[in-house]
Amino acid sequence: MSSADAIKLADVEHRYGDVTAVGPVDLTVPSGEFLVLVGASGCGKSTLLRLIAGFEEPTFGTVRTAGAPPVPGRGAGLVFQQPRLFPWRSVGGNVALALRYAGQSASAADVDLLLERVGLHDVARRRTWQISGGQQQRVAIARALAVDNPLLLLDEPFAALDALTREKLQEDLRTVSATRTCVFVTHSVDEAVFLGSRVVVLTPRPGRIALDLPIDLPRTGITPDELRGLPEFAALRAEVGAAVRSRTEVTA
Structure with a gap:
């Protein structure tokens, strides 16, 4: 390797x-x-x-x-289909727990920095059930980014x-x-x-x-x-789609 x-x-x-x-x-x-x-x-x-x-x-x-x-x-760092957040903790509390588990500083400033990276700088004090599904998934991504690897x-x-x-x-x-x-x-x-x-x-x-x-x-x-409008994007999408469909049809 x-x-x-x-x-x-x-x-x-x-x-x-x-x-x-x-x-x-x-x-x-x-x-x-x-x-x-x-x-x-x-x-x-x-x-x-x-x-x-x-x-x-x-x-x-x-x-x-x-x-x-x-x-x-x-x-x-791991992100699943469902956010798997702790509902009894705030948004910031979920991120802070991930930082502590990773052996890193979990100060308010550290939490805010991670939340800012995923566009959630203003929801740290909310409970997880008070934010949308998309925001919950952003919290899950922030929590994954807390792992220093x-x-x-x-x-x-x-x-x-x-x-x-x-x-x-x-x-x-x-x-x-x-x-x-x-x-x-x-x-x-x-x-x-x-x-x-x-x-x-x-x-x-x-x-x-x-x-x-x-x-x-x-x-x-x-x-x-602009990216999705590129001819190269369309060609690559067609190639990947054809590979997925052909393999599925072979076993159908």
Whole structure:
């Protein structure tokens, strides 16, 4: 594993009983890359993410993050489909708890700085049930960013949100993730191409790599509408969509 590699999966296979969910998969993710895993439901995207996070161990093969086996809850910031916030704590209290758990300063200034990064500088004292679903997901992202390491793992974090909120959070994530290695799971082809610097399409179960595609699109100096209006964006979206559909139709 190169010192520039954030993640390396070598001949990884994962089974649940006699069912093979994933593999074999070989995958190397360089530091600073935004990798998006896309594919049909049940293809093993979330399983791969849990393996990278250290929540599960592969049945065969090896998983390494920063050259070592992943440590659950320590090796990466995590964002799930549901925010999973503590409702008895304020917004700021949720972020402060994440900072303390990470062994970092949890002063009001530190909390405010993280909330400001996700556009929530004015809600620190509110309870989580007093803010919208989109704002709650921003809090979850701020909490993940509190972990002082370069890896951020996101499992369909915008799936339950309305289209406008989803697009806004996609834009925000592009900005706040600029200094981290990210692995993002989604069903959305448009979201995959918009967010990723690289897209991996997985086959239906057992999940294997059907397409590994670099996304050579500008990440700065362009608005989201301008980006989506590029002919290159349309071509990449068509290529990823075709790979997802073809693999789904083969097993239908």
